[in-house]
Amino acid sequence: MGDDDRAPVGRLVEEYLTHLAIERGLALNTLTSYRRDLRRYAAYLDGRGIETVDEIAEADVTDFLAHLREGDEDHVPLSAPSAARTLVAARGFHKFAVREGAVGRDVAAEVKPPAPPRRLPKALPVEDVEAVLDAAGAPGTELAIRDRALLELLYGTGARISEAVGLDVDDLDLDASQVLLRGKGGKQRVVPVGRFAVDAVRSYLDDVRPGLVSARANGGAVFLNSRGGRLSRQTAWAVLAKAAQRAGVGVEVSPHTLRHSFATHLLDGGADVRVVQELLGHASVTTTQVYTLVTIDKLREVYATAHPRALA
Incomplete structure (x- = not known):
């Protein structure tokens, strides 16, 4: 793949959102959530100097998940369910990138969403x-x-x-x-x-x-x-x-x-x-x-x- 063929992250994100809207028929609220989560992911990658999808490594996805859970001066930490939802959007994006031939390997496949907190059993008085x-x-x-x-x-x-x-x-x-x-x-x-x-x-x-x-x-x-x-x-x-x-x-x-x-x-x-x-x-x-x-x-x-x- 030559330099001219390398897929910019932002462009492929928009293509994936279009795919979700047209081919998958996601509801507007769900699509809005995906758009927010993927733009957050794209901004994180941009902050790392990553411009094209083929530059993304598994470590970048793993660090993004840690970033979601830990937060920074600009973003408060996300709960485990919210972080899991955002990671699901990123994982879907990477699967789409493989299907579209933008990359040859799904670097997010082994990055698992955080487990939800274990709920305490309910007991009656x-x-x-x-x-x-x-x-x-x-x-x-x-x-x-x-x-x-x-x-x-x-x-x-x-x-x-x-x-x-x-x-x-x-x-x-x-x-x-x-x-x-x-x-x-x-x-x-x-x-x-x-x-x-x-x-x-x-x-x-x-x-x-x-x-x-x-x-x-x-x-x-x-x-x-x-x-x-x-x-x-x-x-x-x-x-x-x-x-x-x-x-x-x-x-x-x-x-x-x-x-x-x-x-x-x-x-x-x-x-x-x-x-x-x-x-x-x-x-x-x-x-x-x-x-x-x-x-x-x-x-x-x-x-x-x-x-x-x-x-x-």
């Missing part, structure tokens, strides 16, 4: 969990007894929803207050069950489940639907959502919310993180340690009341 459990059994029907047993077991063991609906009667040992859970990858673990969950499940097994059992094969499932089949994850999810609504809980509640709450409340109560790891069935303690971040408010509360120099 103990009183909200109790309100949800009470609301599940409030209608006083046979299915309400089943629903209360299901939610008590979820919160009482920290089980995943798939583990709870996958339970068979033979997996329960209520006399020993324990249950066998089958987790991810076929891994099994035995976990203790608290008194409230034991009582709720026993009541369901004795008084309700026999009436739900039908000729339909259910594999000995603990939790049955009204037709005698194994309760589905979707129905279990709906049971919890309705109970949370009746309880007046103002946030979205999912089965995983009870699992998060189980872990957080144990740690707040002084449980060792490795014990919680075993109860949750996590392969690595690093997965469990994210729950320790949830308890920072509890730590601040204790610190503020216990440390002699905590208060100004």
Whole structure:
């Protein structure tokens, strides 16, 4: 490629934007975002003295990403999602440059967008969990007894929803207050069950489940639907959502919310993180340690009341 054939960055950016508008049919707002992000990229390259696309190296793209995250005297740092969006625009530009024959290699292909920050698990206060459990059994029907047993077991063991609906009667040992859970990858673990969950499940097994059992094969499932089949994850999810609504809980509640709450409340109560790891069935303690971040408010509360120099 001779000097006259080398594609100026600015010209190819405009060609790419035209491609996005005409051939890809992007919405005006999306196109505006691409234009802003690519002009920011072009200005950054210009500041490095880079005028043509073939001069751009992978290090330039990597440094551009660092520039987005760190900022300078002219630009405030971008959040991880905003920086990722801008890098996506730059990566698309480089793919286009290869397709158009402006360069022979995509120098941005190995530059990955920053990972979004890991969100902390949401946990309900103990009183909200109790309100949800009470609301599940409030209608006083046979299915309400089943629903209360299901939610008590979820919160009482920290089980995943798939583990709870996958339970068979033979997996329960209520006399020993324990249950066998089958987790991810076929891994099994035995976990203790608290008194409230034991009582709720026993009541369901004795008084309700026999009436739900039908000729339909259910594999000995603990939790049955009204037709005698194994309760589905979707129905279990709906049971919890309705109970949370009746309880007046103002946030979205999912089965995983009870699992998060189980872990957080144990740690707040002084449980060792490795014990919680075993109860949750996590392969690595690093997965469990994210729950320790949830308890920072509890730590601040204790610190503020216990440390002699905590208060100004």
